[in-house]
Amino acid sequence: MGRLVLATQLFILAACIGLWEIAGRLRWVDVLIFSYPSKVGRQIVKDALNGELWPHLAMTVGETAVGFILGTLIGTLLAVLIWWSPFLSRVLDPYMVVFNSMPKVALGPIFIVLFGAGFTAIVVTTLSITVIVTTLVVYNAFNEVDSNLIKVIRTFGGNRRDIFLKAILPASFPAIVSTLKVNVGMAWVGVIVGEFLVAKIGLGYLIVYGFQVFNFTLVLSSLVIIAVVATAMYQLVVYVERKLLKQR
CATH class of the missing domain: 1.20.5 (Single alpha-helices involved in coiled-coils or other helix-helix interfaces)
Known part of the structure; x- marks a missing residue:
């Protein structure tokens, strides 16, 4: 099969x-x-051989990796904090829903003014997408844990820390790891949106530049590279997921 x-x-x-x-x-x-595939392929080979491709690729992959890792870590920690405090959960719930529904492109100019036109603004734009998605997914996974597990721990005198470490976290581990796969796509979306707005280097910049000079072969070649690298990152996350779940 x-x-x-x-x-x-x-x-x-x-x-x-x-x-x-x-x-x-x-x-x-x-x-x-x-365009057509052979022409796009020649464009990629030409840019790779003359060295023009690598700075753009390195910058975009670096921004994506930072946004992906930080977004997953911050989102997971925020989900733990919200679960730990029911009061904080009820206070923040409507704000998270509203922020998640906001178009992140509209926040881009604000981030540019706050952090300058560069790496930091693009990473923050990425975090505005990945953090809230991670928080909502992981927090919902915490709430869906079998209540009987929690009752057993409480019956034997366990406190909230014991409940989290012995029931909530182990039961939610597959959902947390699966969030990594979601964040791969979200991180790429955030980085490319950020590069559309402000970057002077990166694959997103090449797409904008290609449109400006009507070089659509350059645009399509950049999209092909993004698809290939994003797929490679996704497969790497799938490999890590299998290893972690196997150990679990």
Whole structure:
């Protein structure tokens, strides 16, 4: 089954790329806008060989990694804090819902004014997305733990710390680890949005620059690179998840 799934996935990918190539070669689509795979590939190889690609790639991956790690850690710690204090949970609940519903692009200019046009503003934009998502997911996982586990610990004289360490945290561990996979996508969204607004280097900057000079092959090549690197990060998180859950 695993080999069949992989073969089908590769077939679909190859078919899409082949159809895109044929559509571009035969002018079924406007190549100025959509380009075609071989041209996009040449653009990536050219930028990689002349060294223009690597500073942009390194900056975007660095911003994404920082936003991903900090967002997961801060969001998880905030979820623990809210669970630990029912009063704080009730106070913050409507604020978290409102903040989560706000378009983060609208907050970008505020972050730029506060932190300057650079790395910090982009990372903070990323945190505004990843932290609140992590907090809500992990906190909900805490609340969905089987209440019978908590009753058993209380019956044997356990306090709130014992309940958290012996029931809540172990039972929620799969949800916490799964949040890493969600945060991969969220971190990339935050970084690219931030780079759209302020960056002078990065893959998001290349996309904006490509639109400005009508070089849509550059735009598509940047999107392809983002897709490949984001997929690699996601697979790395899946690997870590399997290792951690296996040890658990």
